[in-house]
Amino acid sequence: MKAGLLGMLNSPPCATSVPLRHVRARVTCSSSSGHISFIKDVAATQPPENLQHLLKMLQTRGETLVSPGSRHGLIPLAIPLSENMSGSMTALLRWPTAPPGMEMPVVEVRKHGVWLLANNVDQYIHRILVEEDADESHGSNGELFHASSEAGKKLYTRGDFAESKISNLDGYLLKKVGLFPDLLERKVMRHFEEGDQVSALVTGEFYTKKDLFPGFGRPFVFNAEVLLKVGRTSEAKDSARVALKSPWWTLGCTYQDVASIAQWEDEQIEYIKEKVSEEGRQEDLKKGKALPQVALDEAAFLLDLASIDGTWGDYLDRIAECYKEAGLGEIANFILYRD
Template sequence: MDAHGHGRYIDEVATFPRPERLGSLLKVLEAQRQTIVPPSNRDGLQPLLIPLACHQSPAGPDEEVYTCFLRWPDLSSSRGMPIVQTSKGSRQVQLLARSTDEYIHRALCEEDAAECTDSLASAAGEGGREIYQKGAFGSSGLGSVDAYLVRKAGMYPDVVERLAMNHIQKGDKMSALITAEWYTRKNHFPGWARPFEFNANLYSSIGRNEEARDGARIALRFPWWTLSGNFQDTASLAQLPGDATAVQQALDMQSSINKEGIPPGVAATRSPNQVAMDDADMLLNRVAAGEGDWDSIRQPLAEKYREAGLSAVADFVLA
């Protein structure tokens, strides 16, 4: 199924390798009572997103939540095209699954464990059966769906966070911190600030304020739109007051101090392409920090990507 041309849009507009089992994913989303939407319906969304489906937010009838692909500016195979969630005008993007297969795997496992209907499995079809066989959770011997997911299916931010908080509820702070540290390993969620944001908030909740500050500062070195909470809250935890420019300048200053042989306040030499990419990142960060909106930066963002030699990404941003 590709009724709205998502595959063609990814091929021709996003110019990114098309995820496998795209048809199965769209059918699963529809079976989850989401409404499939055209991929060109991108107004009000973060400029690197490709909408797949939408559903009504639990917060109220006036807000729709969009399930989307994220098209990273680079073609890194390690990051692929993750599935995310956001709403129009939202300054944050929430990671749901790192890949199409991981999204489908989780959906089918949770349906199987709930012992309800097989509507999602039927919708996923042969593509779903290649990923998950009915009864796999029950025969795994694992005590919970969360345990099965992280061992057999993949890595999911909300699942890892729930595992960490379960330790807190049991009074086992050390196990919670070990889980949170595992969450931040770079091979798990490359490019995402959320693991470090969560880690910082966990440290803060148990009174370890220096670790909380350092964790928050690490989080702010990732795209600010990949935070789950408010940017200002993370900046405050990082003890970096001020607007987006002031926070970025403070982070740049720390980077200079930490690099051997580079005096404080003197930036390392960067190529013109890197300068343009940094400028593009900052345009996105400003919106995430509450300055402006996504649609207003599409043109300048595209210009920066073009300066960085990423003409295909620039064209996609403006499409």
């Protein structure tokens, strides 16, 4: 590892003993220029068009903006946006090898990875505006609509929820705004509460359609839990094993929780440890796999291993080195960057 890259890396605090909100620098101004320039210059990708409006909205609803480079103890693919009073962080996810045109998802950062909040910034803005409009108990004063500016006007017209005559807010969001993991999971549980097991199973399977939440293993985890709930243990096992083919930091829970349903112990962990060993690397190269692909696979495996205990800092140097070997120097720099 070159000294120039090492100089950008600070040792992260122990994630299990220090709450994340105690170790991050905070941005007190309302300007979004820092996040936009970070995404362009450090994350080396195009910032979402309406990011500045989302940041203003998050701040308006009481969240504290967080420096995008304040990533100690976090999964290194996250770009922090804001933090609420309970310490939950909203961030953008920078997929290392995203296909052209794929937008950055909005996620909640957790110890073992991320939880998908929305597939893109516009979808998240749209949802926030609808929820604000539907929140009669607080008598919406329009602050969030004002903060959303022109983006909000394009995405949602105030009063549309009431005019739609759709009684259920979740139903409106799913029909008019987009699909969200938490809403689909809530819909399944509502079917169970109503005694409609068939609809619960159908919705659980629909959740796993590959084009809905590309790259995320969470839908397969939840579907496994649904199948387990109705006693279909073998199918639950299969769904859990499919989930573990996705990045483990996208499971929405711990690796151990999913491995238990998959009826695996440490086999997968041992397999990955073998793959990232020097012997495993040489074996892949002997089989004819190109070095850049071997390096990309190793980086993905290392992220999986780091997610097990949330020990991201232990793997940063090696993950960055893999991306350098794969010809993704900008991603390597992004992985290592800390304020």
